Amino acid sequence: MSRRNRTRAVRTAQYGVLVLLVVAVALAADWSELRRAFFDAEVAREQFPDVVTTALVNTVVYTVLGFVFGLALGLLLALMRLSPVPPYRWLAVAYIEFFRGVPALLVFIALGFGVPLAFQVSINQYVTVMLALGLVGAAYMAETIRAGIQAVPKGQTEAARSLGMSSSRAMVSIVIPQAFRIVLPPLANELILLTKDSSLVYLLGLSMDQYELAKFGRDALNQHRSLTPILIAGLFYLAITLPLGHLVRRLEARAARAR
């Protein structure tokens, strides 16, 4: 067999296996049951408008709050990580390793129950959400931003310093703006991950008007004994994350062109 024929045969076999798998799943599944569970028009109608006005809005608000706080904290951690002062570096490394290594789920539970215990105060729920999502996101963003800062050529700092800028001024005016350009695609990726992580904030204990998409969907699932709300919640997540993914690809393409 020539090499071209062999390639063709292998590919045909691969497609064949794929088609067989799809057919097998399609035949084995009970479609009428599935349709009843996932595509109940009555239940679907009942989700509106609350799924948009409450759940979608809350998901977006929680994510943005967590992202903004996480970005600020992540930048601080990145600068500490690169600091010439050893204790700053140790602190940053310890923080990053801890929050990257522990499941977000545990962080949320610990915050939800631990903070009120420790300080005997009831904090605004939005603040708790911002802290929880931001604390976890910051650990990832810190490493991304650090890589971005290190990717800015050394000559940029030298040029800035030779113009009389202090090292902190050079960092703020020259290095950080360029670093953020470099890390824009991975940061947008982080925003997608955070959007999905926001489904964990129910662990903090929320009232109904504070439900986000996932909690809202599960609540409706229990109420209607139907999986339709879960499908709807999933679609709304995609409505957020797919455009963001598209944005990431465009940013990456732009970065590739600029290089």
Place this chain on the structure above:
Amino acid sequence: MGTPHAQRETHTGAATAIEVAGLHKSFGESEVLRGIDLTVRSGEVVCVIGPSGSGKSTLLRCVNLLEEPTSGTVRVAGTEVTDPDVDIDRVRRRIGMVFQSFNLFPHLTALGNLTIAQRRVLGRGKAEAEDVARRNLRRVGLTDKEGSYPAQLSGGQQQRVAIARALSMGPDLMLFDEPTSALDPELVGDVLAVMRRLADEGMTMLVVTHEMSFAREVADRVVFMDGGTVVEEGPAEQVVAAPRHPRTRAFLSRVLDPAAADVLEAPSPAQGTPPEERAAN
């Protein structure tokens, strides 16, 4: 110390701009500078030539403390920059530096590159900073490029913006670190023409360069370095055209195009110097 050879009359008695004494610099095990003494007077143009690895760039970078000397002293306009108590940021405002790889800020326009340090370091207002910036863009012949980002400019244009950026701080002296080495040959002439005009205006310049015709025509003095020491220094015509030291002679004969071997008799261009440069003069 430093300059045993005769200065030009015009510089005799002029204030000292740069005074380097007993400068040593090591990177780990390797000693790059082995005791450099060098004086540059106000208004003087000094070119430093020598093979790569001879420590020319390191010497230049020690003057504004981009490299910390291992030992020895560097004085700029009377201020000892190697003194740990000196505010180096303040001294650097007075020292313009031009790099081989331009190092323009890619996220800022040409105008932004020229104004950011004026505003953030000198505290000038927006209008004044832009005024100074435009004046300096005109000096380097790039008035129409103020809105361009570095990526939209040719190498020669970028280097001229970099010179204008340094000039916008109103420096007392300028350091040039192989300013034309990263340029395509046909773009070298424009940059050299700007530097020549700067020299004519009386700017104090310390230039590390491989452009022998520039050194010969523009420099008041030429310093030949090899192996981390100053091997020979003196008036440009003497060092470039009639070097005394065998190492200088060997270096120059390697650098100068054999086809232009008559360089010793007539001011013809060094190797790689484009016809544009001569046209620009």
